[in-house]
Amino acid sequence: MISPKDLSKDMMWEATVTCDSTFDGRFYYAVKTTGIFCRPSCKSKIPKYENVSFFLNAEEALKTGFRPCKRCRPDLQLKTYEPLKAIIDDTMQIINSHYDQKMLMNELASMVGVSRFHLNRLFKDSTGDTPRIYLEKVRIKKAKELLLTTSLNSTEVGYQIGYQSISSFYNAFKRSTGLSPIQFQNQYVKSPTT
Ligand SMILES: [Zn+2]
Numbered sequence: 717m718i719s720p721k722d723l724s725k726d727m728m729w730e731a732t733v734t735c736d737s738t739f740d741g742r743f744y745y746a747v748k749t750t751g752i753f754c755r756p757s758c759k760s761k762i763p764k765y766e767n768v769s770f771f772l773n774a775e776e777a778l779k780t781g782f783r784p785c786k787r788c789r790p791d792l793q794l795k796t797y798e799p800l801k802a803i804i805d806d807t808m809q810i811i812n813s814h815y816d817q818k819m820l821m822n823e824l825a826s827m828v829g830v831s832r833f834h835l836n837r838l839f840k841d842s843t844g845d846t847p848r849i850y851l852e853k854v855r856i857k858k859a860k861e862l863l864l865t866t867s868l869n870s871t872e873v874g875y876q877i878g879y880q881s882i883s884s885f886y887n888a889f890k891r892s893t894g895l896s897p898i899q900f901q902n903q904y905v906k907s908p909t910t
Contacts, residue, residue: 723742725770728756732762732763735756736756740757745763746768747767748769751782753777753778755788759788760787800842807847811850815851815855817878855879856889858877859885863897863905870898
């Protein structure tokens with residue numbers, strides 16, 4: 717049972733009894749006798765005070781073992797409540813599936829609906845990398861695969877994974893592995909045994 721300073725148990729109870737939708741998303745109430753939790757605005761029968769416990773988010777209520785009410789669907793808020801996560805997921809998905817194409821960070825940002833500056837900050841806060849660094853990691857991982865499993869030479873690999881210039885591929889590869897693509901190939905590719 718959590719109750720921050722600005723949200724007393726009395727306030728939450730009052731919002732529950734009055735089905736006050738302005739509190740939706742700020743807390744959830746769960747009913748011990750039914751095992752169900754609701755948003756404050758839910759129009760289901762008002763429970764008895766002694767059977768109610770309050771949660772500040774739906775995850776907590778779920779973790780405690782309550783089921784979401786079918787009427788007010790407090791669980792659906794879990795998804796709509798995380799717009800930032802959706803931006804990060806979309807960004808990763810676009811990079812994972814388009815890493816082999818020329819990718820401008822401005823365009824990437826507009827595809828996920830935010831400014832480049834905003835995306836950089838969000839993405840870095842969430843993953844520790846900027847989208848550009850993430851893209852580089854995805855490309856270098858793919859480059860290693862190609863160098864190890866195909867007969868493509870390093871120049872071909874660079875173009876195949878979306879680099880527009882071979883020097884930027886070499887630099888990125890070296891930053892990541894400490895080796896040039898050719899050194900990497902020499903070191904790790906087993907010569908075919910005949
Ligand atoms: Zn409900």
